[in-house]
Amino acid sequence: MSDTLILAIESSCDETAAAVVKNGREVLSNIISSQIDIHTLYGGVVPEIASRKHIERINQVVRLALSRADVTLDDIDAIGVTYGPGLVGALLVGVAEAKAIAFAKNLPLIGVHHIEGHISANYIENKDLEPPFACLVVSGGHTHLVIVRDYGVYEIIGRTRDDAAGEAFDKVARAIGLGYPGGPKIDKVSRQGNAQAIAFPRAKVEGNEYDFSFSGLKSAVLNYLNGCAMKGIQVNQADVAASFQKAVTDVLVSHSMEAVERYHFTKFAIAGGVSANSALRGAMEEACAKRGVAFYRPSPILCTDNAAMIGAAAYYDYIRGYRSDYSLNAIPNLKLGER
Numbered sequence: 535m536s537d538t539l540i541l542a543i544e545s546s547c548d549e550t551a552a553a554v555v556k557n558g559r560e561v562l563s564n565i566i567s568s569q570i571d572i573h574t575l576y577g578g579v580v581p582e583i584a585s586r587k588h589i590e591r592i593n594q595v596v597r598l599a600l601s602r603a604d605v606t607l608d609d610i611d612a613i614g615v616t617y618g619p620g621l622v623g624a625l626l627v628g629v630a631e632a633k634a635i636a637f638a639k640n641l642p643l644i645g646v647h648h649i650e651g652h653i654s655a656n657y658i659e660n661k662d663l664e665p666p667f668a669c670l671v672v673s674g675g676h677t678h679l680v681i682v683r684d685y686g687v688y689e690i691i692g693r694t695r696d697d698a699a700g701e702a703f704d705k706v707a708r709a710i711g712l713g714y715p716g717g718p719k720i721d722k723v724s725r726q727g728n729a730q731a732i733a734f735p736r737a738k739v740e741g742n743e744y745d746f747s748f749s750g751l752k753s754a755v756l757n758y759l760n761g762c763a764m765k766g767i768q769v770n771q772a773d774v775a776a777s778f779q780k781a782v783t784d785v786l787v788s789h790s791m792e793a794v795e796r797y798h799f800t801k802f803a804i805a806g807g808v809s810a811n812s813a814l815r816g817a818m819e820e821a822c823a824k825r826g827v828a829f830y831r832p833s834p835i836l837c838t839d840n841a842a843m844i845g846a847a848a849y850y851d852y853i854r855g856y857r858s859d860y861s862l863n864a865i866p867n868l869k870l871g872e873r
């Protein structure tokens with residue numbers, strides 16, 4: 535069978551990204567142009583600025599992805615692109631670019647769900663990983679516990695009722711003065727802190743033992759900070775960060791392992807920006823090892839937004855014959871498993 539090369543494009547939030555992926559698992563190039571420096575000035579992602587920057591950069595990023603892979607558009611078999619969920623204006627830039635290339639070169643077009651991309655990042659470095667497996671997806675916008683029944687076939691068994699895990703990291707980072715982007719900063723400063731210093735709550739959610747809630751934890755951190763301010767107590771930033779991170783990690787690990795035991799999963803993966811978190815990776819690895827469960831996680835660079843993961847997901851759609859047409863549009867609240 536000849537090789538299949540996918541050119542993938544991702545622009546759902548604040549990274550303009552393009553990649554060339556061979557046979558779904560081999561990354562020939564993975565270009566990520568981050569807008570973090572610009573959005574840092576505003577303390578978070580400004581959607582209008584994100585869209586404008588995507589427009590400025592997308593052509594160069596695609597060109598660079600092709601040249602780094604040492605290929606031209608004539609070598610490409612299909613175009614994969616994130617069409618949701620995400621910021622509508624940001625998504626539109628990638629979708630328009632993908633449609634234009636597909637039309638100009640008469641190539642198949644494949645719309646990819648962003649979260650499906652995150653999950654598929656696990657296929658890239660774990661060549662042996664095949665469905666079925668369970669996956670915890672933790673990003674800035676999502677916290678999902680998912681059963682991956684087959685390629686492209688998902689069942690969500692748990693989700694957050696309020697804030698996503700990444701959102702909680704970002705909000706708490708802002709509250710303790712670390713700024714944006716919060717997750718990586720909390721991860722770093724926590725190494726100097728005592729995770730047992732402050733007893734923050736571990737929320738249990740009524741109705742579904744696999745659902746998550748992080749807004750109570752975020753409020754507990756804010757209350758703690760206000761309490762310290764009122765009493766004139768100096769806050770130890772590293773202790774707050776480490777204690778918060780431990781509370782999030784404990785909940786993510788305990789819910790995941792309850793699901794692993796209940797459903798008898800032998801393979802467990804993590805995905806999404808928060809899965810780059812060193813404490814979460816360590817705790818999950820240990821919990822899986824204790825239960826004899828194979829643990830999979832992408833390298834940190836493939837956990838946060840990138841186009842290689844979109845190329846991996848698009849490949850499995852491509853070989854199953856799934857195609858989008860030129861009516862493909864950005865869908866900001868696209869559900870996992872929905873077409």
Ligand code: KG4
Pocket residue numbers: 547672673674675676699700701703704715716717718721806807808809810811812837838839
């Ligand atoms: O997957 P992602 O890049 O974008 C979305 O799809 O949302 O995830 C971004 C989220 C942000 O909330 C960011 O703070 C968080 O992932 N994040 C982390 C780490 N790196 C990124 N959270 C905790 N620890 C990290 N090392």
Ligand code: ZN
Pocket residue numbers: 648652673674806807838839
């Ligand atoms: Zn993402």
